[in-house]
Amino acid sequence: MARSHRPAEIQDQLKERNFSPLRRAVKVPVWADLGGRIFAALFLVFIVVMIHWWDRGGLVDNLDGDVSFLDVVYFTMISITTTGFGDIAPISDRARLVEALIVTPIRFLVFFIFVGTAYNFIIKRSWEKFRMARIQEQLSDHVVVLGFGVSGSEAVGELIERGTEPSNIVVMDSSEERLAAAEAMGCNVIEGDATRDESLMAVRIGQAQTVLVSAGRDDASILIVLTVRHLAPHVPISVVVRAADNEILARQAGANNVINPVRFTGLLLAGSAQGAHIADYLGDLASITGRVQLVERPVLPEEIGKPLSELVTGGRGLRIYRNGGACGFWENEAGALQAGDIVVEIRPTDAEGVEGEFVT
Structure with a gap:
């Protein structure tokens, strides 16, 4: 298969394109974080409204002299926002004490909630996007998983069980649903076609510790192996193939390890025929939980x-x-x-x- 692009040229092309960057799941969903902040702010405002309504006798309305519930809500909002038009004001000592010792601390809490929200949803998330872009540029000694189907997801789960940090795993797939599952596990994810040079260059395939390929189809997996080997001549590649005659092709394409799940299942079945505990021991060897x-x-x-x-x-x-x-x-x-x-x-x-x- 002819290749017209060199890795350096592809890297320059990536800088010019708006290529999909790495993503990593946040600990708290955006909707839950925002909803919690809004609820906390409204709850504090409600408390202040109730305090002012309870102590409305200490307030004076300079317009009509009557302090209604609507006046209390209005006074609460301008009090919390420190606007202060002066049309409604505390006149009794108790009202001023309540304003100083109770309302003022609540005012600061509401202020901090709004400032924290602005920080979290504007500054922090912008910083996280910038940080992930920097991580993507400096990826090194990471595990790249190309394909997050049944085999790929099981492999990632086993890697994490064996001590690999999820932040050191990069998952590439074309399915947003699969990427969401990988992101929920704490992995870095990127949407892309693993048979394309630019997609693999985006995850710095040449600096990877190892590459795991499980595309779901043997022809796609072998093409991915060819592409990876072209860009990363020395990186170890493991690939899943399901047809026995494709194992040779996968090795010729450049795979270091070729795993045939059908063959392994056959080994377990044959082992169980020779003894009740052989298959159990083979499964024990294959999993970190053994x-x-x-x-x-x-x-x-x-x-x-x-x-x-x-x-x-x-x-x-x-x-x-x-x-x-x-x-x-x-x-x-x-x-x-x-x-x-x-x-x-x-x-x-x-x-x-x-x-x-x-x-x-």
């Missing part, structure tokens, strides 16, 4: 020269990846770890210091 977990990590300096069976983490070594090949714990190569080895070990879920990528 009792054990698989961890992939680089060999530690203090482990070099030692056998795979003597890991300093206390885990059970299962496999070594060395020079592009895999060595099992029973093979001779596992007798001495070397610098540059990648170790796959199994540990209890509650073990301290668990790091690295989890292998499924």
Whole structure:
């Protein structure tokens, strides 16, 4: 597939376009925040109206001498807003004391509510939009999830369970409903077509820690992998495909890991046929909520020269990846770890210091 745009050119084009920026959910919905503020202000005004009506004998109307309920409401509003026309005024000592000790503090509270509302809905939200634009420009070492269907949403939930901060996850999808679900989980979201260069450049795909692709269709997922690999030659890519013959195509497109949920389901079914607890253990390994977990990590300096069976983490070594090949714990190569080895070990879920990528 021919590509006419270079990453630098696309980045310049993004600066010229009004491209959809990152979003992140606020802790309180806008309508709830605004409604709460309005209710609080009206409640305070109601209290002042009741106080003035109760003490209306201490007020004087310089126009007709009679203080009606409408006059009380009017006096309350000009009192709280510190307008003060002088047509209605407190004349008794008690009325002036009430005005000084009760109405004045309420006046300040109402004032702070209005100022806080202006800050929250104008200044703060403008600042948040600016901050998200800055985050988008400086994204680095983040997890990009392209497609938030069943597999993508489950992957994000599992990542968060395993300790990944939602603020370090960027979800791209074309469905506003799916993006809303990802935003509710605390993730950064952006609406876009993951097969387009400019969409991927907007999330700084080249600086990502890893990319997870689950477009829902194998052809779309493979095209996305091709596009990601074109823009980010060295970023690890994991992709979900459902047809066995597309696994080779996905790897040829540049995917490092190809996950076939149908094949994994078949493994669980076959395992259950061989023993009642095999499928349970496989599911245990696949989820952070299980009792054990698989961890992939680089060999530690203090482990070099030692056998795979003597890991300093206390885990059970299962496999070594060395020079592009895999060595099992029973093979001779596992007798001495070397610098540059990648170790796959199994540990209890509650073990301290668990790091690295989890292998499924």
